[in-house]
Amino acid sequence: MGRQPCCDKVGLKKGPWTAEEDQKLISFILNNGQCCWRAVPKLAGLLRCGKSCRLRWTNYLRPDLKRGLLSEYEEKMVIDLHSQLGNRWSKIASHLPGRTDNEIKNHWNTHIKKKLRKMAIDPQTHKPISPTDDTHLPQKDQNRRKSQRKQPPPQSSPPKEPKFEVASNGTNMMDFIIDGFCTEEVPLIEPHEILVPCASSSSAATTSYSSSTSTSTSSLCSNSESAANLLQDLANEFPEFEWPNICENGIVEELLEDDFGSTWDFVANNYGFL
DNA sequence: AAGTCTTCCAACCGCATGGGA
DNA sequence: GTCCCATGCGGTTGGAAGACT
Numbered sequence: 001m002g003r004q005p006c007c008d009k010v011g012l013k014k015g016p017w018t019a020e021e022d023q024k025l026i027s028f029i030l031n032n033g034q035c036c037w038r039a040v041p042k043l044a045g046l047l048r049c050g051k052s053c054r055l056r057w058t059n060y061l062r063p064d065l066k067r068g069l070l071s072e073y074e075e076k077m078v079i080d081l082h083s084q085l086g087n088r089w090s091k092i093a094s095h096l097p098g099r100t101d102n103e104i105k106n107h108w109n110t111h112i113k114k115k116l117r118k119m120a121i122d123p124q125t126h127k128p129i130s131p132t133d134d135t136h137l138p139q140k141d142q143n144r145r146k147s148q149r150k151q152p153p154p155q156s157s158p159p160k161e162p163k164f165e166v167a168s169n170g171t172n173m174m175d176f177i178i179d180g181f182c183t184e185e186v187p188l189i190e191p192h193e194i195l196v197p198c199a200s201s202s203s204a205a206t207t208s209y210s211s212s213t214s215t216s217t218s219s220l221c222s223n224s225e226s227a228a229n230l231l232q233d234l235a236n237e238f239p240e241f242e243w244p245n246i247c248e249n250g251i252v253e254e255l256l257e258d259d260f261g262s263t264w265d266f267v268a269n270n271y272g273f274l
Numbered sequence: 275a276a277g278t279c280t281t282c283c284a285a286c287c288g289c290a291t292g293g294g295a
Numbered sequence: 296g297t298c299c300c301a302t303g304c305g306g307t308t309g310g311a312a313g314a315c316t
Binding site: 036 | 301302303304306
Binding site for chain 1: 282
């Protein structure tokens with residue numbers, strides 16, 4: 001007797017969420033709180049499985065999420081925590097408020113791994129890679145099946161020189177990593193630079209506003225003051241919801257200096273709440 | 275300009291875990 | 296102790312978008 005599927009998949013929608021679906025989910029959770037994910041899609045009028053709803057909420061819609069690339073400090077934290085915890089992304093994420101395990105995992109796989117390899121550090125062991133070992137070479141998405149690879153990568157590509165001298169005494173590599181950490185490849189953004197798309201500039205069809213942080217700023221807008229007002233209104237409207245930081249002490253001004261402002265801009269602009 | 279390749283990340287899948295019956 | 300269910304977690308994939316030829 002096999003395990004039952006988490007939900008009846010017949011007739012359920014998959015793939016990217018639309019703005020309309022997001023709005024339904026947000027409205028439902030703000031009104032009812034998070035409980036019994038299996039029941040959420042039915043009650044919220046969504047043709048999704050509960051798991052998908054939970055993921056969408058925790059990874060993207062949650063109001064306390066930060067947006068934008070990880071800061072230099074956050075990257076260092078991730079590396080440090082990874083050296084202690086390994087691929088336990090949720091544990092790592094729990095040390096970085098506003099970041100999700102999925103986000104950290106993706107960032108690790110796409111950015112940090114590459115940086116460490118470039119520095120001749122094994123991303124799994126956090127130890128220096130032997131000069132004869134070429135597994136640290138940049139691998140063009142080696143795990144991808146994407147097929148279109150018409151030719152296999154050349155076997156004899158010359159090994160790249162390590163960017164830094166690597167200590168071989170086996171002592172704590174974190175000092176080295178942090179000291180020699182290269183950040184020039186990934187533009188870092190300050191909290192005040194984290195912006196969200198205007199409703200007018202985001203496609204209403206299928207949501208790709210998630211990629212806003214990597215797009216040109218000309219299509220973005222920032223309106224922290226309205227976000228603060230919105231947050232206050234939302235807190236008044238939905239007092240039963242656990243609002244992050246701000247509303248508990250009533251210091252709305254903090255929001256203006258805070259990354260949450262962008263989240264509320266996003267909610268306000270895309271969903272037209274209130 | 276068009277086709278191909280590469281990168282990135284949201285979302286999915288399946289197993290693990292925990293709690294209640 | 297066992298089974299079932301809901302949720303959590305980590306690995307993998309699809310496909311859009313940008314880079315390259």
